Amino acid sequence: MNVLSAARRSGKAHLGLREALLSNAVAYLFLAPALLFFVVFQAGPLITTIVLSFYEGGILSGFSYSGFDNYLTLWSDREFYQTIKFTLLYFVIIVPSVLAVSLAMAVLLNDKFIRGKNFFKAAIFFPSLAPMVTLSTLWLFMIFPNVGLINMLLAVVNVREVEWLSSPLMATLTIVLVELWRGVGFYMVIFLAGLVAIPEELYEAAELDGAGPIRQFWSITLPQLRPTITFCLIMAVIFNFQLFDAVYMITGGGPGGSTESIAWYIFSNAFKYDQLGLASATSTLLLLAVMSITAVLLKVLPSDR
Amino acid sequence: MTSASRTLLLRHRPALNRQVSRLPIYIGVTIIAVLVLYPFVFMLSTALRESTILRFSPWDLVPSDVTLANFHRLFSDTSMLNWLGNSMFVATTTALLKVGIDSLAGYAFARLQFKFKELIFLLLIAAMMVPPAVTIVPRFLLLRDIGLINTPWALILPHLSYPLGVFLMRQAMATIPYELEEAAKLDGCSVFTIYWRIVLPLVAPALAVVVITTFMYQWVDLLWPVVAITNDGLKTVTVGISSMKAEQSRADWGLIMAANTCAMIPIGMLFVFCQRYFMTGMTSGSLK
Numbered sequence: 001m002n003v004l005s006a007a008r009r010s011g012k013a014h015l016g017l018r019e020a021l022l023s024n025a026v027a028y029l030f031l032a033p034a035l036l037f038f039v040v041f042q043a044g045p046l047i048t049t050i051v052l053s054f055y056e057g058g059i060l061s062g063f064s065y066s067g068f069d070n071y072l073t074l075w076s077d078r079e080f081y082q083t084i085k086f087t088l089l090y091f092v093i094i095v096p097s098v099l100a101v102s103l104a105m106a107v108l109l110n111d112k113f114i115r116g117k118n119f120f121k122a123a124i125f126f127p128s129l130a131p132m133v134t135l136s137t138l139w140l141f142m143i144f145p146n147v148g149l150i151n152m153l154l155a156v157v158n159v160r161e162v163e164w165l166s167s168p169l170m171a172t173l174t175i176v177l178v179e180l181w182r183g184v185g186f187y188m189v190i191f192l193a194g195l196v197a198i199p200e201e202l203y204e205a206a207e208l209d210g211a212g213p214i215r216q217f218w219s220i221t222l223p224q225l226r227p228t229i230t231f232c233l234i235m236a237v238i239f240n241f242q243l244f245d246a247v248y249m250i251t252g253g254g255p256g257g258s259t260e261s262i263a264w265y266i267f268s269n270a271f272k273y274d275q276l277g278l279a280s281a282t283s284t285l286l287l288l289a290v291m292s293i294t295a296v297l298l299k300v301l302p303s304d305r
Numbered sequence: 306m307t308s309a310s311r312t313l314l315l316r317h318r319p320a321l322n323r324q325v326s327r328l329p330i331y332i333g334v335t336i337i338a339v340l341v342l343y344p345f346v347f348m349l350s351t352a353l354r355e356s357t358i359l360r361f362s363p364w365d366l367v368p369s370d371v372t373l374a375n376f377h378r379l380f381s382d383t384s385m386l387n388w389l390g391n392s393m394f395v396a397t398t399t400a401l402l403k404v405g406i407d408s409l410a411g412y413a414f415a416r417l418q419f420k421f422k423e424l425i426f427l428l429l430i431a432a433m434m435v436p437p438a439v440t441i442v443p444r445f446l447l448l449r450d451i452g453l454i455n456t457p458w459a460l461i462l463p464h465l466s467y468p469l470g471v472f473l474m475r476q477a478m479a480t481i482p483y484e485l486e487e488a489a490k491l492d493g494c495s496v497f498t499i500y501w502r503i504v505l506p507l508v509a510p511a512l513a514v515v516v517i518t519t520f521m522y523q524w525v526d527l528l529w530p531v532v533a534i535t536n537d538g539l540k541t542v543t544v545g546i547s548s549m550k551a552e553q554s555r556a557d558w559g560l561i562m563a564a565n566t567c568a569m570i571p572i573g574m575l576f577v578f579c580q581r582y583f584m585t586g587m588t589s590g591s592l593k
Contacts, residue, residue, distance in 0.1 A: 030413035030500070033406040033410070034409065041462065041463045045444050120335075124337060131568055141562070263438035286438065290436060
């Protein structure tokens with residue numbers, strides 16, 4: 001109101017306001033398609049998920065308001081408890097191992113006298129482009145009882161046939177190995193980009209001071225790489241919360257529900273048992289978990305050098 | 306030996322020593338590279354042999370009797386041709402629509418002034434963290450209500466809302482010198498003409514990054530296509546392969562490996578010809 005009346009008083013300001021409105025309109029025209037899809041398929045569904053988490057039922061049974069019932073059901077559901085247990089175990093193994101292995105590979109390949117660097121980089125990166133469906137199928141093929149390649153190799157060194165999918169721990173490890181296979185190349189490429197940015201003079205100075213390669217790694221590489229490590233850690237957390245394909249393809253959540261990831265739990269409740277309300281409550285908890293862990297990581301780990 | 310060649314040899318000795326001292330690194334990365342790539346070679350080798358022979362040595366990678374019998378069965382007994390066509394249509398359409406939408410939005414964020422700019426951008430960035438599984442239920446209900454479940458559009462439309470491309474486009478467009486646009490503005494060009502004629506050609510590599518990463522994401526996605534497509538003829542390649550029962554004890558490995566080979570062909574081609582684009586796509590997020 002104030003702005004408008006002020007603008008009316010002076011022709012110049014009037015022009016300024018019209019220009020401002022016009023440039024806003026133009027900008028929003030550029031934004032319109034992206035905003036439309038964002039509202040319809042991201043923001044809207046996000047709010048609907050939270051709302052639906054307070055409703056019971058599904059497509060066949062219809063929805064009815066049930067307060068916090070879904071959350072109470074989750075609290076006492078043995079399967080949900082197993083899902084949390086599996087997710088924690090999986091995270092404790094996959095996140096440190098995928099980051100450590102990829103960082104080690106990146107440091108080895110960053111040696112300036114290594115030849116054929118691009119070939120090795122491309123080869124190790126390749127699996128991260130393949131569909132998880134294919135990686136899982138290949139892995140299933142290699143651990144297949146009697147004919148599987150891995151069991152054959154184990155037989156050569158006199159280890160009896162490993163039953164990969166019949167114990168909870170081995171089934172979890174199977175999923176971890178497939179995810180490692182896919183993930184290492186991806187993080188390695190990001191680490192390599194971070195390593196290249198570290199000034200060469202730091203290493204030259206350290207060498208003059210008589211620091212060996214291990215000392216250089218701890219005192220120069222790691223501190224200099226902190227922003228990249230933070231970025232990769234957050235990526236690893238976000239990505240691994242999405243674990244679904246390998247579970248769907250390899251274990252089907254088994255044996256005995258011991259490898260049910262959160263995404264799998266949401267999927268099976270929603271589309272197998274028609275418990276859309278319960279699935280939405282799980283989704284809401286997943287959202288809270290991802291948001292709070294990311295916020296804590298961003299707070300704890302400084303991203304500047 | 307002339308003195309000239311002797312000095313040449315001496316000068317090269319440290320380089321040779323350096324290479325020898327790196328031998329453990331070479332051995333290590335070679336072993337890793339072989340381990341990582343071996344299963345793909347094994348896949349191809351199994352796809353190309355008579356599937357009645359189930360037992361073979363892991364070293365026997367080149368089949369003595371190369372045959373396309375598995376591919377022949379794949380295309381006649383399963384809907385693989387449909388699946389490939391569906392995936393191709395979905396991935397290509399999404400990539401083309403998305404590069405248009407994201408470059409428009411990226412231009413607004415990089416160059417235009419408007420209300421709530423920071424807030425909207427922050428919301429888009431935050432949305433990148435949300436796992437797709439979180440919104441899967443409402444997305445399904447919405448698309449079912451408008452009758453798009455079991456159509457390719459159920460896979461195409463939701464993907465257009467993922468904000469990574471907007472972010473990439475903004476990054477690329479922010480590097481273009483302002484002077485270029487100022488000059489065009491003085492010549493009386495409209496904002497859209499500047500975007501279309503000046504900015505887009507300059508960010509062509511970034512456009513390629515968005516097209517390729519979108520295509521790849523749609524090609525490999527599984528969770529959402531499994532939910533949205535149940536009709537066999539409308540499945541994508543990944544859903545099709547996942548329905549081929551590789552976990553069963555009587556799995557038809559020759560057929561399954563032929564199907565996976567088909568799924569890998571576009572990826573292999575993109576990998577060979579456009580490798581630098583997805584490497585930049587990934588690393589541009591990590592470096593400010």
